[in-house]
Amino acid sequence: MLNFITRRLGQSAVLVLVMSALVFVGMYVISDPVAVLAGEDFTEADRQALAAELGVDRPLIVQYFNFLGNVIRGDFGSSFVYNRPVMDLILEKLPATLEVAFLAMFIGLVVGIPLGVYSGLNQKKPATKTISFATTVGYSIPNFWQGVLLIMLFAVWLQILPASGRGDTVEVFGVGWSMFSLNGLSHMILPALNLAIYTICLQARLARSGTQEVMYQDFMTFARAKGISRERIVRRHLVRNILIPIVTITGLQLGGLIAFATVTETVFSWPGIGKLLLDSIHNSDRPVVVAYLILITLMFVTINFIVDVTYALLDPRIRYT
Structure with a gap:
């Protein structure tokens, strides 16, 4: 078992290292922060001074290894645009994404599993065909289009839910949460529902x-x-057996909801890490983009590692394969 865990840890470390290199090189190729931040009245000397200040005047390999050394010390650098530590920005936006993602996952489990069990037990009933059709349509419609439809229905026509923003927040342990205020909760419903449909x-x-x-x-x-x-x-036999693959998919999907809520956060102007990522890509804010993608990679690697080890504990055949 120890060999199995060690091998998985080694594979995870290599994956994170390769991912960090690909992201760093990709951002270097497609973005030029000096061109974005430099004003129209900047001279060539001003541009060179700005490049030196940002640390992008050195060779790419030197920049990458300096970045890795800082990451090992827990320093992901400072944002070119906001002039703040990257981790401070991400941690400031992370609670907004987490509360919407967890609410969406809760809605998905509470609604989706009973619908699926009912459909499986009553295959010939008309309601089963309706559920099958609805899930196929919901599975196929693009996420941004669902968001627009939800805004039109609940915010424009019915006018019962707000269309954008986070609303009021309540601080718990120094962190602001929308879920603890009625106004904030009303703002959470539409983006959470948009994520929950899939x-x-x-x-x-x-x-x-x-x-x-x-x-x-x-x-x-x-x-x-x-x-x-x-x-x-x-209750005693069916549900317990079907939960094994569902738990696996749920863990990975939760990571996906946190990592890829970008479109939903943009449509509903939700101030989470997904919107921060899009703004940073638009502004060529390389440290934020690289740090975000590396942290997301770490999250997925950790989830997969936990799933692998759990399977190995449950099924001894896996650890010896």
Whole structure:
């Protein structure tokens, strides 16, 4: 088991290192922070002085290794645009993204799994066809288009929910959270619902396929033959078995919601890390973009590592493969 964990840690470290190099080189190729920050009245000497101040006048390999050395010490550098430490910016925006992502995941699980189980148990009912059609449509519609439709319906036509902004926040341990105020919660509903639609559809499809597979297993047939009630079979045997793949997908999808809420945050003007990323790309703010993508890579690597180790603990065959 120790060898398995060591091997996975080594692979994860290599992945993060390769990802950091690709992102750093990519930002160097497509962006020029001096061109973005320099004013029209800047002379060539002013531009060179600005490049030296930002540290982009040195060879790329030197810049990259300096960056790695700083990262090892926990320093991701300072933003070119905001002139603030990158980690301060990300940690300031992170709570807004986390609360929307967790609310979206909660809605997706609470709604999606029961819909999927119902569809799997009642394959011939008209409601099942309706659920199947709705999940297919929701799974296929682009995220930004869903957001526009939600704004038109709830903010423009019905005028019951705000269309943008974060609303009032309440500080808990020095961090502002929208979920603890009614005004902030009303602002969270639309962006969370926009993220949750895809989650609902995915969880419903997973739960439905899992239900259809498990219902015809021998232990389920034996349970029905013993005369156990349908409700108890579903609760005690069916749900426990279909949750194994759902838990795996849920962990990875939660990481995806946190990392790729960029479109939703832009549509609803939600001040999270996704909107910070887009603004930083637009402004060629290289330290913010590189730090963001490296942290997201670390998050996914950590989630995958936990899943791998969990599987190895549950199934000894995996650790010896």
